Structures are given as structure tokens and as C-alpha cells.
Amino acid sequence: MRLFIKAWCxxxxxxxxxxxxxxxxxxxxxxxxxxxxxEVCRILRRNGYANSIKALIxxxxxxxxxxxxxxxxxxxxxxNGVKNYDISNFYHxxxxxxxxxxxxDVLVVSVxxxxxxxxxxxxxSSSGGPVEVLAYDLIANTVPLMPGKNARNDFHAELYMNxxxxxxxxxxxxxxxxxxxxxxxxxxxxxxxxCSKVLKAVGISENALEPTKYVGKIAYFGLTHTLxxxxxxxxxxxxxxxxxxxxxxxxxxxxxxxxxxxxxDLNNLRGCVSFxxxxxxxxxxxxxx
Numbered sequence: 001m002r003l004f005i006k007a008w009c010x011x012x013x014x015x016x017x018x019x020x021x022x023x024x025x026x027x028x029x030x031x032x033x034x035x036x037x038x039e040v041c042r043i044l045r046r047n048g049y050a051n052s053i054k055a056l057i058x059x060x061x062x063x064x065x066x067x068x069x070x071x072x073x074x075x076x077x078x079x080n081g082v083k084n085y086d087i088s089n090f091y092h093x094x095x096x097x098x099x100x101x102x103x104x105d106v107l108v109v110s111v112x113x114x115x116x117x118x119x120x121x122x123x124x125s126s127s128g129g130p131v132e133v134l135a136y137d138l139i140a141n142t143v144p145l146m147p148g149k150n151a152r153n154d155f156h157a158e159l160y161m162n163x164x165x166x167x168x169x170x171x172x173x174x175x176x177x178x179x180x181x182x183x184x185x186x187x188x189x190x191x192x193x194x195c196s197k198v199l200k201a202v203g204i205s206e207n208a209l210e211p212t213k214y215v216g217k218i219a220y221f222g223l224t225h226t227l228x229x230x231x232x233x234x235x236x237x238x239x240x241x242x243x244x245x246x247x248x249x250x251x252x253x254x255x256x257x258x259x260x261x262x263x264x265d266l267n268n269l270r271g272c273v274s275f276x277x278x279x280x281x282x283x284x285x286x287x288x289x
Contacts, residue, residue: 003101003136004129005260007049007269010231011040011119012279015286023282024116024219033062033111036119037073041109043273044121045077053123054104055083059093060111061223073109090226090247091140091254101126110227116219120227130264131234134242135175137167140254160252161198168202168246168257175242175259179203182259183241184211186229189248190220204244211236218280232276234269237262 013031016023027036037058044050056079058070070084085096097106101124111119123129172179185208189195192213196206211232215221221228226247233243243260 001098001101002126003097003133004125004127005122005131005133005234006105006125006129007044007047007123008231008234009040009044009121009273010228010276010279011036011043013117014284015117015288016282017288022219023285023287025118025280026288027113027117028286028288031117033060033113033119034069034073034076036113036117037069037109037111037121038076040111040119040121041073041077041107044107044123047273050105050107050121050123052105053079053082053107055085055100055106057085057087057093057096057106057108058111059087059090059108059223061088061114062111070109089223089249089254090256091138091249094136094138094256094258097124108227110224112221112223115222118221118224118228120224120231122227122230130262130266130269132261132263134177134259134261135171136256136258137171137174138254138256139163139167161201164198164255165201167255168198168244171257171259172202177242177259177261180205181242182208182244184233184237184243185209185246186226186233186243187212187246187248188225188229189246190216192216195246208244215276215280228276234262234266235275235277237266239263239265 012025013028015026015028017026056070056074058073070086074082074084087093106124108122179202182204212229215229215232230245239262241262245258247256
């Protein structure tokens with residue numbers, strides 16, 4: 001199966017709250033997860049993308065009745081005859097895309113406000129696009145499981161790290177990409193020292209983490225963090241660049257990793273939507289108390 005990214009969009013509210021001396025993006029008085037999701041899809045569609053999708057996947061930490069949110073969003077966007085899926089993690093996202101991408105383009109909408117508020121949309125296709133997924137890898141219920149968020153310092157953490165390193169090396173081999181040729185790394189790993197240790201052990205430069213570090217300076221965006229750092233990477237990437245994507249759940253019980261390659265100039269896509277830099281800027285925000 002071949003998989004491509006055709007377009008993307010991000011939305012971050014103008015509203016901010018001061019938390020630990022940082023201005024964190026939050027939902028405004030008239031916003032919720034659905035309105036953020038609608039906005040991030042509307043912008044993409046207005047610019048000529050996502051007009052002929054076959055499925056919409058709604059990725060959110062909101063665990064209400066399955067397929068209610070995706071169906072509502074499809075109705076608001078007037079997507080007729082579109083299959084709808086509601087999921088709550090990146091692992092299931094890749095699993096579902098793997099099953100349905102052969103039937104037509106898939107629009108993935110990710111929304112979250114559990115930590116900082118944001119939404120992203122990614123248009124996926126099996127027929128072509130400027131960014132290609134060279135290889136991907138899924139690991140679930142790994143042994144040993146990490147017993148908690150702070151378990152990196154114990155013996156189990158080292159065993160998990162060894163398994164993580166092995167899987168990343170195998171993924172690079174599968175993609176035919178040398179570690180030194182990874183230009184950017186997009187990840188939701190919050191402990192960047194731990195992440196740097198992993199990357200160095202594989203042979204990837206710590207400089208590849210710059211897009212992730214940039215987004216992380218503003219806030220941690222929960223479920224949307226991986227895709228926001230990916231979009232930031234795509235905004236900086238040139239033809240021929242390789243991007244490594246790593247998504248881990250907070251208990252380290254699953255891992256999703258992908259290697260992407262930019263095959264075409266992305267300038268036209270970048271001009272269709274607001275840049276992450278502008279969306280994260282605090283120059284014209286509304287402060288909530």
C-alpha cells in the first residue's frame with residue numbers, strides 16, 4: 001500500500017490563559033472541539049482541497065458515543081456519502097487508514113483542548129501527493145510495558161528503550177533511509193532529553209528535533225501535538241527531505257512511527273493556510289482570566 005499526504009491545515013485559537021508564566025492557547029467563549037474541527041476543515045476545503053473525500057476520521061480525547069462527532073462534523077461540512085470514524089489515539093488512526101485508504105482520499109481531523117487547544121487536518125491519499133509515507137511501524141502492548149509516566153528512570157525503561165531503538169532501526173532499513181538523512185523529527189514525546197538520547201543512539205542528529213522544540217516552547221498540545229509538530233516540519237522541509245514521526249501514548253504502551261519523504265515543492269500548499277509561527281504568535285491574542 002502506498003500512502004501520501006496531499007494537504008494539511010492547523011487551527012489554534014487566539015484566546016490565551018496564563019499558566020506557569022506561559023500564555024497557553026485555550027478555547028474561546030464561543031468555541032468547542034467541533035467548531036475547531038469545522039474551522040480547520042473549512043479552511044482546507046475553501047482552498048480547493050478535501051472536496052472529494054471518501055472518509056472522515058475524527059481523532060479526539062472526547063469519548064462520547066462513537067461516530068457521533070465525526071457524523072456531526074460531516075453534516076456541518078456537507079460531506080455527503082462519507083464514511084465516518086471516531087477514534088481516540090494515533091495507533092488506531094494508522095490502523096484504520098491502513099484498511100480504508102484504498103477506497104479514496106481520507107480526511108483526518110484531530111482536535112484537543114485537554115492541555116492546550118488546537119486542531120489539525122491532514123488529507124491522505126493512495127493515489128499520490130507531494131509527501132510520501134515510505135514506511136511505518138506499529139507496536140502495541142509492548143513487553144515490558146511502562147508502568148507509569150515517570151518510569152523512564154527504572155530498569156523497565158531501559159528495556160523499553162532497547163525495544164524502541166530496535167524498531168526505529170528496522171523502520172529506517174525498511175524505508176531505505178540512513179539515520180543521518182533524517183532532516184526533521186516530529187513527536188509528542190514530552191521529555192526531549194529522553195527523545196534526544198533515543199535519536200542519538202539510532203544515529204539521528206539532535207538538530208532534527210527543532211520543529212518539535214519550537215512547538216513545545218509554547219505548550220504541550222496533547223492529542224494534536226504529534227500532528228502539529230509534523231505540520232511545522234512540513235513548513236520547513238524541502239524536496240528530498242526525510243521526516244521521522246514518532247507518537248507514544250502517555251503510558252508508553254504503544255508506539256507509532258512513520259518515515260515521510262518530500263517529493264515535490266510544498267510552497268503552494270504553505271500559501272493556502274496560516275503558518276504555525278503565525279498561529280502560535282502572541283502578538284494579537286485575547287487574554288482570558
